Amino acid sequence: MRWRPLGFPIALRLERRLEEEGWLKAAVPLGSLALALVLASLIFAAQGLNPLAVYGITFSRIFGTSTGLAFLLLKAIPLLLCAVGLALAFRAQVWNIGAEGQLLLGSVAAAGLALFVMPNAPPYVIIPAMFVAGFLAGAGWALLPAVLKAKLNVNEVITTLMMNYIAYKLVEYLIYGPWRGKATWGFPFTDLIPESAVLPVIPGTDVHYPTLILALASAVAMFVLMEKTGLGYEVKVYGGNPDLARAAGIRPGKLIIICMLLSGGLAGLAGVGELAGVHKRLKYPWAISAGYGFTAIIVAWLARLNPITNVLTALFMGALLAAGSMMRASFNIPYASVNIFNGLILTCLVAGEVLLRYRIRLVAAGAGAEQGGGSA
């Protein structure tokens, strides 16, 4: 088969950089973001929507009003919790795509505890109990994929995704079946959790601050873990060169399982927050997990897997998700369309990363290989 090179008189060639350019580490993600927003607006335009109107109205509502900001924060909290866990897992090249399911299991654990196991417990008992149970449930949901990967090298992307679908079905089963509420007028919900189990909020808003505090604390704790502990070091070494890590005596199985369990547990915490702080009952699974598990991937990657930067990117993506909700309300755009932003941002990010390690050089190709070119 013949493949002809493009007949342009100039060609682009990639050359490996010798040194890292500091400013690029910030410029590339920001540039990719900008590009993604431009592309998204083109897509919206093609569908007959005025992108400027869409962006303008939604962002002004989010950043311009206090309810808008509170809404943003509500979305950012679960994002941050999930993303912090993912930052650790991805650093180890453990691709945990199951945060959605792990979050749901956290919600299930919290609901079960609040509704059935200790419905009469006082707040200072039930609330910590829910968080502990949620962490364990989320971690437990990540255990099977973790072990399969550690022992048999089974692709964790697929197994964690399958666990997501199983989690959706589990919640469906519960809300249509044994946990169906008595006072719900035929809707597939559980009953509302008792007042004592509802998380306290910042006065004047809906923001459930215990989860917020947990999220910020976990970001800091994860940063310390990754930069200052032996475990974090091993994660970075293994993620950077698994063969060398093994030869140096690092046990990959242990690392994989710890990373999965931690990220699963953090997602479980997010699930507790969503249940006890936002919805206060178990409902349709996708209404609870709302794509947080997937959007958290963007949050983590945009922050280049740095837990502290995750705080900023979680706020940004929280704004995006809030905008998604508003777009649905005002412009009748399906909520799932927010994935367009997710997908575009991630694609542009991952494409732009090439610039961090390579330089683009213009070469006079048509004139012959033996003639040199100028560099860009």
Added chain:
Amino acid sequence: MSLDVVGHILHMAVRGGTPLLLGAVGEIYAERSGVMNLGLEGIMLVGAITGFAVALATKQPWLGLLAACLAGLALSLIHAFTTVSLYANQVVSGLALAMLGLGLSSLMGRSYVGQPLPYRLLPQAIPGLADLPVIGPALFYQDPVVYLALGLAVASWFVLYRTRWGIMVRAVGDDPAAADAMGVNVYAVRYACVAFGGAMSGLAGAYLSVVYTPAWFEGMTAGRGWIALALVIVAFWDPLKAILGAYLFGATEALQYALQTSLGIAAPLLGMIPYAATILAMLVAMSEALRKRIGAPAALGKPYIREERVL
């Protein structure tokens, strides 16, 4: 269970397995050339909406299917560009594509939800064979796309193992540096394989919306894209084994409905079966791989960079 029921399950297994087969065959080529495309779920969804919309507008189901192929091809080229030419991380790029496809299809499909599709592709009976007991209706009384998928699977096996193209693909996925030194255009081969994979996934999605259901609703692929990826691994990157695997997975779907009526287990619990079966199948496959020392194409997941700095 009576023979009738078995025959019925087989019939549904073949139908239900067809989109998985299409997706898997395409992805086998992509991964054999060294590129993992995790975006199948998104590409299938885009294929589904494209197929539906075009079939509705042109009143021709086949045009819808064709348009879906092209849409899938176009989307997958994005992934090919970032991973082959820009050396991007294949896992993340694929996931991004899946999300993009999810979002795009939702946006594009918002006015098509609930619309019926009056232009159908009816099952064609193969004379004589269709009358065989049990397997007759299952294998020989299906819509044309089922036969197309089977044919494509067999043809792709043949191309992969008995033609020059197949040798080139396998070489590129096993040792791209060697293939390059032999004059094979590694980049072109990878682009072509990823594009083929995208076209197949687009077709798979359109099959769901134009023939199988037929209808459009958000997220209608319900994870089939991911299952197709699992199928590639379970079939050890062999198109013929993928046929068997696809129909087995299709059977788990069919089993859901059969068990529900006969045993009365709640629907959501039974709904877990295909996904749990996928995990189980991967467990078995990887244990086998460990035992027999066979594995993925050696260069899978790694970008090929020709002018490396001499270490």
Added chain:
Amino acid sequence: MEHRFYISPRTSVVSDVAVGRPPAQEPLVKMEGITKRFPGVVANDNVDFELLPGEVHALLGENGAGKTTLMNILYGLYRPDEGRILLRGREVRIRSPRDAIKLGIGMVHQHFRLVPTLTVAENIALALEEAGFLFPARKVEARIAEVAEQYGLKVDPGARVWQLSAGEKQRVEILKLLVRDARVLILDEPTAVLTPRERDDLFKTLRKFAYEGRGIIFITHKLDEVFKVADRVTVLRKGRVVASGLPVEAVSPAELARLMVGRELKPRAEKRFGAPGGVVLEVRGLCALSDRGMMAVKDVSFEVREGEIFGIAGVAGNGQRELVEAIVGLRKPVKGRVLIGGRDVTGKPPAELAKLGVAYIPEDRARYGVVPDLSVAENLILKVYRRPPFKRGPFLNTQFIKEWSEKLVAEYGITTPGVDAPAGSLSGGNVQRLVLARELSMRPKLVVASHPTHGLDVAATEYIRFLLLEQREKGMGILLVSEDLDEILELSDRIAVMHEGRLVSVLDAAEADAGELGLMMSRGAA
């Protein structure tokens, strides 16, 4: 031209050559003013090169002199920054190996470019476009048989490449070129993987090709080979041509050596005969499988003591890699035992061995060398980070780590902008220095060094050999595996040869003779 047996007085190879040379002809290949720059280094600096038809032209130079780069340009794998190439007087553009192949240029690389899971026939079919679209492998089998017969290159077309030995793989590479009737053949260090017997066969075959009017470029850094097979020689040093197209009769080995190195070769480093202490490593009856499930290590037993260097010589592919991996815990042996300092560590993971003080200098530097995205400091602590004062409880002591790394960088002469610079930006020699610094920093009892100077420039090679001898003086036991016979002879106290998975005779270095070792490498008999 007449044809008779001709025994050259300078060689011990019986060559089958034509009497008299063809009259001066237009060069087959002419490379003019070729310049190629990589980041940080000029690999080829205004190089001129010429190849006549019917000659074997040696391209001589040390590691890193630019020989492979120059030929990669001729073969289209790299594109030159300046200069031009003429084929039979016509200027050509070679943008990729495809173009080179079409022009009749073929290359056999130092590391074979064969696809391991494909069969021999499929590999050759890949290279041969006329084999067509359908069933190309089958069509090619006839052609393979024909050419193999003609040149005496026996190989099984249905075998998968991973099953072949190094010598057989090379035969397949050459078959690839012949089947396309390449007129210009480039061979890059072809004898590195051959036994002496196979090497002589190769030389005979090359002279046959030359007789047919093909042109052969023979890249090597071994002087004696130049005199055994070449007609003319071009010498490269640090990217520049220092001698162009010298007829081999007109030059002496000493002159060539001086041209190659640019100075007098240093006399061998003085090695004091040490007094070895207790046994550090004991290997008993070890058997291990290769990646593909074939027995690669067959019943190997030996021991290494404190303060001695035990060298294992042997052509690559005879089980050395599997043996080393079994000793450092990267491969589970199927039989036999490995004892470190008396403790049985057979089949234990590397974590255990690291605790016992085993350092590993890996063969595959690109894969096992460094973690490129982490800093130099983070790479340096890889073996020691678990102990205080590097770690206190679960926390790393970053201040101490920084100071310690800076000291190590200075001590081992690692060129880097700072200890926080990413390790991926270091050059090959500096990477190896880092690896040694990292491994030796844990004060190991046993050092397992596998091809430690492979592909490095002279300065780095000398430094690493010096380091190994220094550790030996300090009482460390060193297991050295190397293909380079000179290196083994220079450094080892005791030498063994590995052949087809077995360890053949163990000698004291004082008694060993290069010729005898070479024989053992090829025949496997004591």
